[in-house]
Amino acid sequence: GAVVSQHPSRVICKSGTSVKIECRSLDFQATTMFWYRQFPKKSLMLMATSNEGSKATYEQGVEKDKFLINHASLTLSTLTVTSAHPEDSSFYICSARWDVRGEQFFGPGTRLTVL
């Protein structure tokens, strides 16, 4: 149990396009999900906290209009990188907090490359 999936696992896009990344908790409900970004050889940096049915909370320095988050159900959160630029190229990781247990479980990550 406690499996989190992300789709796609890898995406390459052109500069100026938008990319949507899905995060799903497959066998548990998650009112809260988190989105992280990780640059090469760096640690994970929290971007935003996503709550089902309400607006996401963004960390300082993260543009909410650029990184759109939608948490429409207890098992799905999406991150849309709008008007992507090469500097948005990174490894994006989500985690889902299991409502019953309180523990967080991570997805496998999505590698975004913007050309």
Add this chain to the structure above:
Amino acid sequence: DAKTTQPPSMDCAEGRAANLPCNHSTISGNEYVYWYRQIHSQGPQYIIHGLKNNETNEMASLIITEDRKSSTLILPHATLRDTAVYYCIVRVGGGNAGNMLTFGGGTRLMVKP
């Protein structure tokens, strides 16, 4: 959440025990010690957590000092697949924890044949 300090890197011989230290001298009474690891290009994987008693599961053992200011994660028989970055995180635990995990630099463990 309390800050943690870990050595940036460690080596371990395959088959030997890997002991990864973590300092968390400002830990609060209601904060747990969590360990995650991240294998290259994958999401972090939960390993173990504890409050004050030593804990053991199928992956590892966690030894927490009596004053709770430091802890050690022990992988009893390291394999090449244990090569990863290991993160020690302290935070409020339990079902109502809610808050995000704050990742520090972690320890890059290299298991060598």
